[in-house]
Amino acid sequence: MKPKVYITRKLPKPLVEKVSYLCDVRMWQEAEIPVPPEVLEKEIRCVDGLLCLLTETIDDSLMSKAKNLKIIANMAVGYNNIDLNSATKRGIMVTNTPGVLxxxxxxxxxxxxxxxxxxxxxxxxxxxxxxxxxxxxxxxxxxxxxxxxxxxxxxxxxxxxxxxxxxxxxxxxxxxxxxxxxxxxxxxxxxxxxxxxxxxxxxxxxxxxxxxxxxxxxxxxxxxxxxxxxxxxxxxxxxxxxxxxxxxxxxxxxxxxxxxxxxxxxxxxxxxxxxxxxxxxxxLPHIGSASIVTRTKMADLAITNLLQGVRNSIPDNLLNEIKRNEVLRNT
CATH class of the missing domain: 3.40.50.720 (NAD(P)-binding Rossmann-like Domain)
Structure with a gap:
């Protein structure tokens, strides 16, 4: 079976196809409206990977409902929207997108x-x-x-x-x-x-x-x-x-x-x-990285991190120290 992933904001079709080739993908279909918390809570319950933005709060309560979650791929350099300590305790990898922006x-x-x-x-x-x-x-x-x-x-x-x-x-x-x-x-x-x-x-x-x-x-x-x-x-x-x-x-x-x-x-x-x-x-409305080329690179890097995580590899941009046996816990 393909790993299941959820993407919290609509991304360009070519990038989504890159994920779809290897994963069962569900995605919030709005580009300008954040995914509602209740929808995210429902979707996260059965996924192996989550690609999210800074607009989503990924706290301990939410992660407690994610029984199969292996990786949270944040499409940003910052990650203050994610409870990193909780993710580490639960054996969930967290990545960001440094360098490209x-x-x-x-x-x-x-x-x-x-x-x-x-x-x-x-x-x-x-x-x-x-x-x-x-x-x-x-x-x-x-x-x-x-x-x-x-x-x-x-x-x-x-x-x-x-x-x-x-x-x-x-x-x-x-x-x-x-x-x-x-x-x-x-x-x-x-x-x-x-x-x-x-x-x-x-x-x-x-x-x-x-x-x-x-x-x-x-x-x-x-x-x-x-x-x-x-x-x-x-x-x-x-x-x-x-x-x-x-x-x-x-x-x-x-x-x-x-x-x-x-x-x-x-x-x-x-x-x-x-x-x-x-x-x-x-x-300004938080447009620091808002060039077409850079935002595309950010999304592509987040997807690369996501795919590495759901395929049980240690992502290149891992933010927290997860033991190998924790990475493989769901294999």
Whole structure:
């Protein structure tokens, strides 16, 4: 019998056919609407593999109903939507899709930095509303990027890719990371700083760290108070890393100059969210990796992980340590 798998969002037909050749596939048929929790709970009961997105919460309660589940293939780099400890205890492999979205997300991050600094969205709206009646010396003036100091919070793959883009603008780069990366300091010509010093001396602060219990609201009231009045905060990592209430207050009171936000603590974000009311904030709907090529690569890699798992191989992108006898428990 073919392994049974469930895919939580509609994927392009060629990718689904790749799975169907080897597996019995069921898939949620909507592209823009998340699978309802009750449907996911029903479908997961008899499958060997699950391919899911960040929009699905895969907790211990859900996994307890999955008697045959061998692998959860997350179509994302982050995996805070999955209870990794519970999966490990149950002998369920968990994978992600690292590497393939690095350059695309770094592109978006720098684009968001530029759009915020130079008030691109605000200026476009100004023109479209018919408010542009003359040129004046200080009209819609923003912040310079060339030669400024960039602080990167979390120097992973995407953070390193962002450094290379910043160097094209002759930016001075500081970084804060859980562990110091001496080799990258030498090759990329960057400097390690404490979080406090990074926030104090940076003109732009880009949040690139993974979202964990330790990084929840890592950037809050106290941290924002350290930043310059002309500073810009950019977050393309996860919404929960930044305390959104504290950020709104810092922007509203002009404690900092602006922010570019691609991720929110609760997604999709409500239209009455306070940050959406501020002209000094550029907001995006979590599109960091949203290029056609990259999203296709992500889906393809998630499928590869899924197929490796249901065929009792150790996936290349395994996140948790599962003993071989646990991988083979259902064979």
């Amino acid at each position: 690095t350059e695309t997300t770094a592109d978006l991050t720098f684009a968001l930095l530029m759009a915020t600094a130079r008030r691109i969205v605000e200026s476009s709206d100004y023109l479209r509303k018919g408010e542009w009646t003359t040129w004046s010396p200080m009209q819609l003036t923003g912040q310079d990027i060339y030669g400024a100091t960039l602080g990167i919070v979390g120097l992973g793959r995407i953070g390193e890719a962002l450094v290379k883009r910043a160097k094209g603008f002759d930016m001075n780069v500081l970084y804060y990371n859980r562990s110091r990366k001496v080799h990258q300091e030498e090759t990329l010509k960057i400097k390690f700083a404490s979080l406090e010093n990074l926030l104090t001396f940076s003109d732009f602060v880009c949040v690139m760290t993974p979202y964990t219990r330790e990084t929840h609201h890592l950037i809050g009231k106290e941290q924002l108070a350290l930043m310059k009045e002309n500073a810009v905060l950019i977050n393309t990592a996860r919404g929960g890393i930044v305390d959104e209430d504290a950020l709104y207050h810092a922007l509203k009171t002009k404690q900092i100059w602006g922010a570019g936000i691609d991720v929110f603590e609760n997604e999709p974000v409500s239209l009455d969210h306070p940050l959406l009311t501020l002209p000094s904030v550029v907001t």
